[in-house]
Amino acid sequence: MAYKPLVAALSNGHESVVRLLIEHGARLENEDDDIYVEQPLHAAFRSGYPSLVRLLLENGCNPLKSKPGSNVYECSVWMAALGSEWRGAQNRVFKERSGHDVPTIRMLVDTGIKPEFSGEGYPYHHRLLGALQKGNLARFKYLCAHGAKLDIWPNPIGEIPMWRGQQALSTISYVSAGNPKESEWLLGLITIDDIMEAKDPRQMDSLIHGAIRGGAEDLLRRCLKAYREWESGRPTVKQGILKVKLTLWLELAAKEGHISLVKLLLDHGANPHGLSSLYPVDAAPICAAAKGRNLEIVNMLLDLGAKPSIPVHHYCFLSYAIKCGRDSEAGFKLVQSLVKRNLIMLEGTDARQILVLAMEGGAEIFQLIQQHVD
Numbered sequence: 001m002a003y004k005p006l007v008a009a010l011s012n013g014h015e016s017v018v019r020l021l022i023e024h025g026a027r028l029e030n031e032d033d034d035i036y037v038e039q040p041l042h043a044a045f046r047s048g049y050p051s052l053v054r055l056l057l058e059n060g061c062n063p064l065k066s067k068p069g070s071n072v073y074e075c076s077v078w079m080a081a082l083g084s085e086w087r088g089a090q091n092r093v094f095k096e097r098s099g100h101d102v103p104t105i106r107m108l109v110d111t112g113i114k115p116e117f118s119g120e121g122y123p124y125h126h127r128l129l130g131a132l133q134k135g136n137l138a139r140f141k142y143l144c145a146h147g148a149k150l151d152i153w154p155n156p157i158g159e160i161p162m163w164r165g166q167q168a169l170s171t172i173s174y175v176s177a178g179n180p181k182e183s184e185w186l187l188g189l190i191t192i193d194d195i196m197e198a199k200d201p202r203q204m205d206s207l208i209h210g211a212i213r214g215g216a217e218d219l220l221r222r223c224l225k226a227y228r229e230w231e232s233g234r235p236t237v238k239q240g241i242l243k244v245k246l247t248l249w250l251e252l253a254a255k256e257g258h259i260s261l262v263k264l265l266l267d268h269g270a271n272p273h274g275l276s277s278l279y280p281v282d283a284a285p286i287c288a289a290a291k292g293r294n295l296e297i298v299n300m301l302l303d304l305g306a307k308p309s310i311p312v313h314h315y316c317f318l319s320y321a322i323k324c325g326r327d328s329e330a331g332f333k334l335v336q337s338l339v340k341r342n343l344i345m346l347e348g349t350d351a352r353q354i355l356v357l358a359m360e361g362g363a364e365i366f367q368l369i370q371q372h373v374d
Helices: 005-011 015-023 040-047 050-058 072-082 102-110 125-133 137-145 162-178 183-189 192-198 201-214 217-232 241-256 259-267 285-291 295-303 311-327 329-340 351-361 363-373
Strands: none
Touching (some): 005 015, 005 040, 040 050, 125 162, 162 201, 192 217, 201 217, 217 241, 241 259, 241 285, 285 295, 311 351, 329 363, 351 363
């Protein structure tokens, strides 16, 4: 991107330089036809400097400045204010360097620049989700109060991509878990009651994924109940498909460390052993739990007889366990438990490889495992 002095100073947050340039008559709007020359106000928003945004507006910068015959810039200045990535008419991609809070966004509204959320093709939906994913619930609520709405799939065919609607469901269910006071309002945005009534498995999958990531036990329980009703009402559905999904969700819950969700999924029929050796190493619930250092879940799965099914999975699990043992007393007790359960050497594993892994745990763990291997 080509920089002019004012844009360069704004992009780097040099307020004293910006003031000096303005005093010497620097233009606050670029008139160039060069598509690679950024507008000063856009640069201030993009770089995350609210004081510089205010300085430009106070000195008469026109936030609606655009090229003749084009309203692209009105959209682009909002995209910069909201943050995240956007692709404008010139096919340029701008990325925010830092988040923008509600007061920063309000500067545009106070200047009379309202977000035209109803405008055709206005690409704001992933900025709404971006605000939620970054934990900026205040920004999300502010935008919703000014007319922004999430696209929730399924809508009439062709209106929105399926992935975007599914992402919205997953994000809302995830955020609602961490914001119990706003949970009812958030779930109301996606008409949760209608989703439970419709029992669309693709929507349910998205909700469950977010609920597990966030640790939303009540929402997960509600979704599982609806899923059971959906399965029981369709005898032609391939038997066992829900059990497979339950096991996949168990792996995610084990990785995230939500023991109450692990118990709930096991109660609903998830397989503590995982699915099969065809899946990635970390997909086995016990490996996922060990990688996340969720030792209580590891021990729970061990008590249920879970263990890696093939040597490469076992090496990976043992490596995670040994690293936990090096760093904590609970981890060391886990390694001791594996020794007592005779789960250090499994069929098809190489003693030399086991000893190499044991060296990562320090002298005490190495000696413990060496005695068992010998």
